[in-house]
Amino acid sequence: MGNTNFILRSCIFLLVISLHGQAKKPTLMVVPSDAWCNKNGYMIEFDNQGITTKVPDYTKAVQENTDLLLVISKLNGLMAEREFPLKNLETVLKGLTNDRGLNAVRTSRDTGASISESPVDQIIKTARADIILQLTWTVNTMGPKKSITYNLQGLDSYTYKQIATAVGTGAPSFSVELPVLLEEAVAENMEDFTYTLQEHFDDMFEKGREVTLQILTWDDWDGDLDELTFEIEDWLDANTIEGRFSTADVTDSYALFDQVRMPLFNERGRAMAARNFFRGLSKTLNAPPHNIPNKLTTEGLGKVTLILGGK
Amino acid sequence: MISHVVKILVLLSAFLLSTSILAQRKQKLADKDTYEWVYDIECYGGTAKNGFKIVKVWSYSKEKGVATAQAKKNAVHGIIFKGYAGEGRGCRASRPLMNREMTEDEYKDFFKDFFLDDGDFNRFVTYATDYKGIADVQKLVKNKKDKKDKFYQYKIGVIVSVASDDLRKHLEKEGVINSLAKGF
Known part of the structure; x- marks a missing residue:
């Protein structure tokens, strides 16, 4: 039984690789x-x-x-x-x-502005x-x-x-x-x-790439993050592989979701990093009924921070 | 006179044929043992150069020559499928190179080609000592009902050197084992 499962998983893996690159x-x-x-x-x-x-x-x-x-x-x-x-x-x-060194001396030819x-x-x-x-x-x-x-x-x-x-x-x-x-x-x-x-x-x-999602809030945002995390959990449940994730910390202004297993490829077969994956969540929060503008920042392949309340 | 010579020739041919068939049968039995993992492999010192492993392989046969010759096949098979535990002489444990589950058919096909007597396995193994690497010869006996020990078969220990890094690269290239970068 274990062998059958392993072979089946290997076949799925090979199929995924052959389809998606x-x-x-x-x-x-x-x-x-x-x-x-x-x-x-x-x-x-x-x-x-x-x-x-x-x-x-x-x-x-x-x-x-x-x-x-x-x-x-x-x-x-x-x-x-x-x-x-x-x-x-x-x-x-x-x-x-x-x-x-280079960035310190770069200036715009038109305006003389330096690198931000x-x-x-x-x-x-x-x-x-x-x-x-x-x-x-x-x-x-x-x-x-x-x-x-x-x-x-x-x-x-x-x-x-x-x-x-x-x-x-x-x-x-x-x-x-x-x-x-x-x-x-x-x-x-x-x-x-x-x-x-x-x-x-x-x-x-x-089982998918294991990534981390951190939610922060700008201090002028007056929303209820505690309540919103239930909606975020629903999104994670629907979009992660087999609904695998853990809600590590939740406060009024901060939430951390770790052990989030995201798929390696999107539905068009394009390889994804955490920023591509969580862009969907960022858009969902930005759209009605939530209408929460947010800023998505990323660290490498596996960590994303969403800051709620503005860009 | 001519019929006498023909008789002798026929008898000689029959004898040679039967000897050849017998030798082939013994080789087939030895291959079957390898196929069914009937051999023992142990580390023989941590002094091998990087990319090589020196191992002592114990093979079993009624004939010394067959067991000795089979040692190379068994060593390569052992490095691929068995690995060994580390012990004294600065030996470290070695994991088998095979890092995925093979189907029975895959195993059969791979074994059939790679482990032919003149197969690719020969490229990755050499005897490590003189006299075809024989280090130990043990006679195994069976205790019969009449309490007399009867010779059963030889257990021959042979020391060989396996080019494990090159073997791994070859198997990765052939798609037999997964490379670290597979999927990326």
């Missing part, structure tokens, strides 16, 4: 974990409204730590071999710096990917022996779930240099990582 491909990027950055001294401290906060300094890490570059390079190579090239952290950081960039734009324009491959390793020393404990976590940027993993401690060695141990750790753990990542993709093709 290719789903939106998530981007992946390797980033050192906060714990690794902290341990190796790649943190910046800043004063956040009176509270000293530490954030990782990726630029410094990739400029100074050659072991990190080696591991990222090896991971990038192995993933590219599996037709899944990764975004390279160092290149993304350089690209962002270049863009910032909101504070939200500035926050969004950071090193991002749909799936973050968070990397941590520690060197264990026991007498003259050295070994590496390696931890690679695939984290979904929108659901905050760990969707893939590879953890392990390599065999201790007397003489092998650290870069060699690291290279071995990456290669040895890749199989586990891609296996769990593949399971996540299989689940996505079967």
Whole structure:
């Protein structure tokens, strides 16, 4: 029975792929974990409204730590071999710096206006990917022996779930240099990582992409969000795959729906990201009988924020 | 005199034919064992280069030669369908490459072509040691009713190296297993 179901699901998957073409491909990027950055001294401290906060300094890490570059390079190579090239952290950081510099000096030839960039734009324009491959390793020393404990976590940027993993401690060695141990750790753990990542993709093709919808309100909006969420739930129930979603939080001014399983393709067979999917909800709320103007903002493939009460 | 020679030739031909049929039958039995996963596979050290796996395969046959020759097929079959648990010698567990459910017909077709004696599987496997990789020979016995042990068959351990990355790529290209990027 289980086998029959599996075969049936595989057939449906193949049919969907053959009819619709290719789903939106998530981007992946390797980033050192906060714990690794902290341990190796790649943190910046800043004063956040009176509270000293530490954030990782990726630029410094990739400029100074050659072991990190080696591991990222090896991971990038192995993933590219599996037709899944990764975004390279160092290149993304350089690209962002270049863009910032260019945008600062761009002016309109007609009016002399400069590039418009909101504070939200500035926050969004950071090193991002749909799936973050968070990397941590520690060197264990026991007498003259050295070994590496390696931890690679695939984290979904929108659901905050760990969707893939590879953890392990390599065999201790007397003489092998650290870069060699690291290279071995990456290669040895890749199989586990891609296996769990593949399971996540299989689940996505079967049950839909898991995305998050956040509802916010402008402070001059006088509607009743609490009541409206029932209508939003009806829309989600009708449009998600098998009505799969969870209402995480609801207040008068804020609502969060997570584990929303959206179809990968629309009825015309076009690949969809969360913004295409929730555009339908945005239009429904904007139209009678609701007549609620709203603003739809998006983060990558999987997170949408609807702000009610205006554009 | 001529009839005598003809008789000898006929007898010789019959003998050769029966030997050949017997050898083919043994090979078929060995293939059937592989098909039905009657073999054991274990990791043999974590010293293989990236993209390769060194494994020890235990095959069963009444003839040493058949079991030894079958080891390569069993190793490739094991890497594709069985995987193995990690243990000592810095060994890590290995998952099977097959990442989808195969129908019986698919399995049959795939097995028929890929695992022919001169089939594609040969491209991805080599003996890892001298003397065709034989590491262990064990005689298996059956305990008869009269309490006397009787030879049953050999259990032969052979160490082989499988080019697992190339094998995976080949199977992905042939559409036998799903690639990570499938559907995107």
